[in-house]
Amino acid sequence: MWWFLAPRVAFGEEALDALETVKGSRAMVVTDQTIRRLGFVEEVVQRLRKNGMEVLVFDEVEPEPSKETVMRGAERAREFSPDWFVGLGGGSCMDAAKAIWVMYERPDLRIEDITPMTELGLRRKARLVCIPTTSGTGSDATWAAVITSREEVFKAELASREILPDLSIVDPRLASKMPxxxxxxxxxxxxxxxxxxxxxxxxxxxxxxxxxxxxxxxxxxxxxxxxxxxxxxxxxxxxxxxxxxxxxxxxxxxxxxxxxxxxxxxxxxxxxxxxxxxxxxxxxxxxxxxxxxxxxxxxxxxxxxxxxxxxxxxxxxxxxxxxxxxxxxxxxxxxxxxxxxxxxxxxxxxxxxxxxxxxxxxxxxxxxxxxxxxxxxxxxxxxxxxx
Ligand SMILES: [Zn+2]
Known part of the structure; x- marks a missing residue:
């Protein structure tokens, strides 16, 4: 038996407005400084607030995100208790959001434990929206994430069907600023x-x-x-x-x-x-x-x-x-x-x-x-x- 898995997808012009369908009380936006400078963080935050949500922005994701960043993000999440994560950016931001979400819900696990064999039991606390700002990794539609470990000079290819985003927002305007x-x-x-x-x-x-x-x-x-x-x-x-x-x-x-x-x-x-x-x-x-x-x-x-x-x-x-x-x-x-x-x-x-x-x-x-x-x-x- 095989499965085909995909998130719900909002696409095309003004797809970002799909954020208004996200119901919850607290959203944590996982992103980076570049996306903030481009003004997209503000656009996302406004829409979430309009929806009555409290928002925390974690904009410390670096290219090829590290385990350390994920652990720091998870700690912030535990203080804030979001019921939604929003991965906003390229693959790094979306992958970091996936890993932070797991570490938030399952502080007892290590990042390396995110494998198809482990039952994570996610979605007891939160769910995930991904909003790509590059036309590249497709991380908004996958159940994989790549996290780098500095000490071991290795890229952990994490995979679990549970980390598939609930919603992917594919708005071409957000990719139009790429050089x-x-x-x-x-x-x-x-x-x-x-x-x-x-x-x-x-x-x-x-x-x-x-x-x-x-x-x-x-x-x-x-x-x-x-x-x-x-x-x-x-x-x-x-x-x-x-x-x-x-x-x-x-x-x-x-x-x-x-x-x-x-x-x-x-x-x-x-x-x-x-x-x-x-x-x-x-x-x-x-x-x-x-x-x-x-x-x-x-x-x-x-x-x-x-x-x-x-x-x-x-x-x-x-x-x-x-x-x-x-x-x-x-x-x-x-x-x-x-x-x-x-x-x-x-x-x-x-x-x-x-x-x-x-x-x-x-x-x-x-x-x-x-x-x-x-x-x-x-x-x-x-x-x-x-x-
Ligand atoms: Zn790739």
Missing amino acids: PSLTASTGMDVISHAVEAYLSQWSNPFSDALALQALRLAFRYLPRAHANGSDMEARDKMHVAATMAGMAFSNSQIGLIHAMGHSLGAVYHIPHGRTVGLFLPYGMEYAREVARERLVDIAWAAGLEAPSREETVERLLGWVREFVRGLGEPLSVRELGIGREDFEGRLEELVRKAMQSTGIFTSPRVPEDADCRRLFLYAYEGKRVDF
């Missing part, structure tokens, strides 16, 4: 989610439909949103695509591309979207042997055709590299300014972390350590995968 480089890197995250969901061994008809449509939208509208941030049609389509891709991978699984991306990001502190965008071509090239038919479908979603299926896949693999390049995103680890010697010195750590990642075993082609090592080295140089 071009953030539009590009978060957009590459959307594409990586959809590609991995579609290639995953756990893909299913529900996740397939969402993944393919997210790809059609992102392939078409990401270059437009990147070129002109005030193209609201492109912003709207990318914002929806991000949530759809989030639903897709949350109901199938991410894979090798995210495993390698998380590993590189944890070791070198590089933003998530940039690392997964970098490994996207390598993951697709490595999968070609076992996932040809699925790659043909992805090529069609990109509007590519060729006389044979082999040539279609070949065209897609070349086209994806051009697509990444066209957005000004890196295609090799070297371009990130990481020295070869340093990289080789940390190669074993990178391989170990990638191989420990939860998605790796549902990848279309599961690598052994040796292949994972080779993939990292190819990605360092920017070389096409030929094994």
Whole structure:
């Protein structure tokens, strides 16, 4: 038996007004300083207050949020006793809101205990709304969260069906302030989610439909949103695509591309979207042997055709590299300014972390350590995968 899980979704123009349907007495908004400066925190607070709620704003979330921040947030929550959490921002804010919520309701647990095997018993005290301000992580539609541990230089990939938000508010206006480089890197995250969901061994008809449509939208509208941030049609389509891709991978699984991306990001502190965008071509090239038919479908979603299926896949693999390049995103680890010697010195750590990642075993082609090592080295140089 399989399940398909998704939050209630309010989307489109003025979707933020959906906050007026949230009934409760105290809301804790989990966000960061940038979102505050953009004026979105104030907009959210006003709507909640209009609804008769008392509001506490916790705006201390940093990029790649740490365990320490989560524990501090949970402490504030215990003093305030919210019945709603509002995760407002990019993936970091929404993931932090999920983890703070768990630690608030279950102070007896450790963050690492948030696994699909643990019964959390959430929603006795509070529920969760997520409002994305980037078109990227899709965290508003997933039951996963990534929290970084400073001491262990590791990204904990937390997952529990219970941390799925109750409501997701997908209002494109909130994503319209992203600068071009953030539009590009978060957009590459959307594409990586959809590609991995579609290639995953756990893909299913529900996740397939969402993944393919997210790809059609992102392939078409990401270059437009990147070129002109005030193209609201492109912003709207990318914002929806991000949530759809989030639903897709949350109901199938991410894979090798995210495993390698998380590993590189944890070791070198590089933003998530940039690392997964970098490994996207390598993951697709490595999968070609076992996932040809699925790659043909992805090529069609990109509007590519060729006389044979082999040539279609070949065209897609070349086209994806051009697509990444066209957005000004890196295609090799070297371009990130990481020295070869340093990289080789940390190669074993990178391989170990990638191989420990939860998605790796549902990848279309599961690598052994040796292949994972080779993939990292190819990605360092920017070389096409030929094994
Ligand atoms: Zn991602």
